[in-house]
Amino acid sequence: DGGITQSPKYLFRKEGQNVTLSCEQNLNHDAMYWYRQDPGQGLRLIYYSQIVNDFQKGDIAEGYSVSREKKESFPLTVTSAQKNPTAFYLCASSRGQSKDQPQHFGDGTRLSIL
């Protein structure tokens, strides 16, 4: 079945360490997104990419980096510059760049600090 796969499901980071969250989709979608979800808050956009080799910052990009070398993959790196990384991270994709296309989500990665 087509879908979005995020891994790992749980991730622990030590102080000063960079960690990378994986997101793969086989829906043939052009656009991909990364969101952060904190308790009691909605989803906040970190980065998005509408086409391979191109991506833009969202509302809370500081301390994060991404790449989009393949259409299927959009990994997110949480760098040591992100001082409060503990959160639930969701990856999404949508068909094309049209604003009316619903986004499809993965199961998420829960990141915690050791």
Added chain:
Amino acid sequence: AQKVTQAQTEISVVEKEDVTLDCVYETRDTTYYLFWYKQPPSGELVFLIRRNSFDEQNEISGRYSWNFQKSTSSFNFTITASQVVDSAVYFCALSEWGAQKLVFGQGTRLTINP
């Protein structure tokens, strides 16, 4: 600027009751899209419905119905004869034609008690 407000943080009802989740939005665009997503305990967001700003017809899908009123900038979601499986966090979201992102409300945690 676009904004979505879900004033109800948590709702708890007994099974078989009807329940309405409120969503109020702000936008300067005349063309925009509204979405509802369901987030069950497993974490992934599940797309429920999309509405464009030119279609104010109410929609019914089984026990779910949506009431879109441009005059009050609201897009409310009603579950009729609620069931325990409806327990989840529900998000309302807005996408403006001129913007590059989806803006989410803070979410409403719905608990259906047996």
